[in-house]
Amino acid sequence: MEALRIESTHKTPRVILDPENGIFEFSGRSIPEDSVGFYTPIFEWLDKYAQQPLPLTHVRFDLEYFNTSSSKNILEILKRLEAIHAAGHEVRVTWYYDEDDEDMEETGQDYQALLNLPIELSVKVQS
Amino acid sequence: MDALQSSLLHQSALSYAYPLYRNLLDNSIVFLYHGPITPDLVVDILSLVENRLDDTGEDRRISKKLFNIMVESFSLGEDVERGHAVLLVRQLPYLYTVAIGRRIASSAVYQVKAFLDWVNTLSPEALREAYQRQLEKDDPRNLSLVGGVPAISILDLARKSHGILNYNFEYLNDSDTFFSLEARLQKTI
Numbered sequence A: 001m002e003a004l005r006i007e008s009t010h011k012t013p014r015v016i017l018d019p020e021n022g023i024f025e026f027s028g029r030s031i032p033e034d035s036v037g038f039y040t041p042i043f044e045w046l047d048k049y050a051q052q053p054l055p056l057t058h059v060r061f062d063l064e065y066f067n068t069s070s071s072k073n074i075l076e077i078l079k080r081l082e083a084i085h086a087a088g089h090e091v092r093v094t095w096y097y098d099e100d101d102e103d104m105e106e107t108g109q110d111y112q113a114l115l116n117l118p119i120e121l122s123v124k125v126q127s
Numbered sequence B: 001m002d003a004l005q006s007s008l009l010h011q012s013a014l015s016y017a018y019p020l021y022r023n024l025l026d027n028s029i030v031f032l033y034h035g036p037i038t039p040d041l042v043v044d045i046l047s048l049v050e051n052r053l054d055d056t057g058e059d060r061r062i063s064k065k066l067f068n069i070m071v072e073s074f075s076l077g078e079d080v081e082r083g084h085a086v087l088l089v090r091q092l093p094y095l096y097t098v099a100i101g102r103r104i105a106s107s108a109v110y111q112v113k114a115f116l117d118w119v120n121t122l123s124p125e126a127l128r129e130a131y132q133r134q135l136e137k138d139d140p141r142n143l144s145l146v147g148g149v150p151a152i153s154i155l156d157l158a159r160k161s162h163g164i165l166n167y168n169f170e171y172l173n174d175s176d177t178f179f180s181l182e183a184r185l186q187k188t189i
Helices: A035-049 A068-086 A102-114 B003-009 B014-026 B039-056 B060-077 B106-119 B124-137 B151-161
Strands: A004-006 A014-018 A023-030 A056-066 A090-097 A119-123 B029-035 B085-091 B095-105 B166-171 B176-186
Touching: A004 A035, A014 A035, A023 A068, A035 A068, A056 A068, A056 A102, A056 B060, A068 A090, A068 A102, A068 B060, A068 B124, A068 B151, A090 A102, A102 A119, A102 B060, A102 B124, B014 B029, B029 B039, B039 B060, B060 B085, B060 B095, B060 B151, B060 B176, B095 B106, B106 B151, B106 B166, B106 B176, B124 B151, B151 B176
Parallel strands: A023 A056, A056 A090, A090 A119
Antiparallel strands: A004 A014, A014 A023, B029 B085, B085 B095, B095 B176, B166 B176
């Protein structure tokens, strides 16, 4: 299975889905013009990955900001990861937030509450 | 060309410049936008506001909050079918206010008002639960709308502003009503 790499733009996040190493990353902003058009290929890729996932998948969300339409799409991504986890393939999600951004921290807590998936909240280390 | 357009043609824009400036100043409006809201524009405006807040030395926690409230306010203003929106930010001694204004269907006013009144009764915990329920329920291809306005955006704004959402409806005609919604952010949170 081929990796999916989408470079970031000023309104869409960088996405790296690497099936060889089981490392997934979403970083940047998400206020796409067409959120369904942007996220659908990601859902399709994850559905294929779910058929033969690695025993351990690391997922990193390091988002700057996103709108509510994107937050729903992120929930859909997490639900797919939850299904992989429920099928016995470990998935570890880390949700990064800026220490000054309590809204981003709360969003991570919302996902923790809605899903049966290990989501670790972690303060970003300033570079 | 109708009478209004004709009269506008013969008036100089200069006659409006000072009253507009005075109005902005007297009402502590530090940012005002009128026009269509698109993702490209949102990014540009947010970047501009972010730089401005950095320049004024505003606390980073408050800047982030204000920023997030603006992102969501823009979501409420996106409706290409009903034309342009207005977004304004006021900077008062102890708080910021962000107001978004747009047209909605006059027939939707009751529904939007009832939803806002309900949201304004919710405790922070009940608001969090309502937001999570809505997030779970919404279809990503088709967010639930209350009178043409995304319900989840209203819930999100209420959460982010930690308080009551103020609103106003100005009847324009049987088809359209101008709806404005204000979120407040205390500087001392």
